[in-house]
Amino acid sequence: MEWFKKFMEDRTGVDHLSLALLIVSILLFLVGKLFGWEFFAWLALVPLVLCYYRALSKNKLKRHQENILFLKYWYPIQSKWINQYRAFKAKRQYKYFKCKECGQQLRVPRKKGKIEITCPKCRHTFIKKT
Structure with missing residues (x-):
């Protein structure tokens, strides 16, 4: 386990964008397998490779900038979903x-x-x- 700690010492690790890429990869794979579309199952490898590339990258500044740009577009979408959920829940009360x-x-x-x-x-x- 010590070798892994040493290996990951200067690496970026997992951030919000990496998690989003992983989720997209899983969804593409599931859609490909459920509907028998092999293209989607193979296409799922692209975001998965990008996810690993980001997590293992040593260029922390560049990955951080990419993550900030992603969050700039993600937070408004996320807050809209949260507000819609709260409004739906409040309608009952x-x-x-x-x-x-x-x-x-x-x-x-x-x-x-x-x-x-x-x-x-x-x-x-x-x-x-x-």
């Missing part, structure tokens, strides 16, 4: 209304019966069933 005066969207908890809702923006009050 909350009911949404629009204020008739200012159009502000208001969130109130579900299953509370008839409640008086006050808009925090314009202070208009109305009664709705949740």
